[in-house]
Amino acid sequence: MRGLGRSPKNSMFIDKAKITIKSGKGGDGAVSFYRGKYVPNGGPDGGDGGDGGGVIFVADRNVATLMDFRYKKAYEAQAGEDGGKKNCSGKKGADITIRVPVGTVIREEQSGLVMADMNQDGMQKTLAKGGRGGRGNQHFATAVRQAPRYAEKGRDAETYNVTLDLKLIADAGLVGLPNAGKSTLLSMVTNASPKIANYHFTTLTPNLGVVRNRYGNEFVMADIPGLIEGASQGAGLGHEFLGHVERTKILVHIVDASASEGGDPLDFIDTVNAELAAYSPELGKKPQIIAANKMDIPGAAEHFERMKDKWQERGVVVMPISAAAGTGLQELLAEAWKMVSSASETITYEEEYDKTAILDGLKTEHTPFTVKSPKPGYFLVEGVGVEKMVGYTNMDAEAGMAFFQKYLRDKGIIDELERIGVRDGDTVKIYDMEFDYFK
DSSP: OOOOOOOOOOTTOOOEEEEEEEOOOOOOOOOOBOOBTTBTTOOBOOOOOOOOOOEEEEEOTTOOOSGGGGTOOEEEOOOOOOOOSTTOOOOOOOOEEEEEOTTEEEEETTTOOEEEEEOSTTOEEEEEOOOOOOOOGGGGOOSSOSSOOOOOOOOOOOEEEEEEEEOOOOSEEEEOSTTSSHHHHHHHHSSOOOOOOSSSSOOSSOEEEEEEOTTSOEEEEEEOOOOOTTGGGTSTTHHHHHHHHTTOSEEEEEEETTOTTSSOHHHHHHHHHHHHHHHOHHHHTSOEEEEEEOTTSTTHHHHHHHHHHHHGGGTOEEEEOBTTTTBSHHHHHHHHHHHHHTOTTOOOOOOOOOHHHHHTTTSOOOOSOEEEEEETTEEEEEOHHHHHHHHHOOTTSHHHHHHHHHHHHHTTHHHHHHHTTOOTTOEEEETTEEEEOOO
């Protein structure tokens, strides 16, 4: 009766992790001028900086858990090399690849929004893009300024704290109250080896196995740890367990039809279905089979007939089985395969958000300018945008100077100078140019 197939090694199933990812900073552009034997004052030849490496996630079906992320928490790509003389560009930084199990949902920790849903084997997502390399001074030469002594700084790296949440992707999920017999069923129809015991402290880790029925049809079945009343509100480990059921196509609802420990099997079904619907309306609507288990125990037949009378009127198939005795299992698998093969479009995946929406205000943007005063009466202004404006503006023309001053005011640079104490007559240096400040 035992089916053939493999199941992931899950003796220690880890389904959540937190890590930090950081891309590589872009290399700085170079400030350099050509010097030759007969050319003492050549033009600018500073090379560009290399782009930084990115952080790439790959979904890999050969990775079963998030256990490795318990031991390594930080992942950083390589920075780009700085540019060099003679128009030599810096080398691009190496990317870093992080392999995660299929079904891993990656969220930005602070916002909780989804960066990637790694739901297919081989899927790749670049979640931290490397900083762009800065341009060398050769790019800033103009007819007015033929020897620019500045270059572009490389763009900053992107750094994110992310959470990894593994949601099992199985065709059929086994649900039911603790001690209903789910683990026993999975052990009988796959080569998974869940721990089985007669106690109410439920299985603490989901188990996954590949099922093959008598007709040769294969599908993946997951034993979702037993639900308890209040699971949808987080009772026990409810949220963690219910999150796994979201990725299954159908549910196989295992019920102790013998009621050997008291209670009414019809109430057992209602309790589990109520928790599924409370957690997610879509989850409550998933197709399901009710498997009346422990039919070899006296008294189970009566409850089975009551279950059929109630649920088959609603279009739900109710099947008699005994997981321990191995009876009715192939019939159950045949019915499960029929439902799985016709429910291929029922899996819903997480909505991925545009990076701008997710990370608005979370990452450190490239600083547009800095203003500092190394000594009294002397101020330095630096920044990529400012240096570009210096390079492209004709400071000798009245219109050009007026335009440059408007730029400084619009960008808040004048306000920042005044905030840190600039006074009339002080010197303000913007790269290789010095100005006297007058309000």
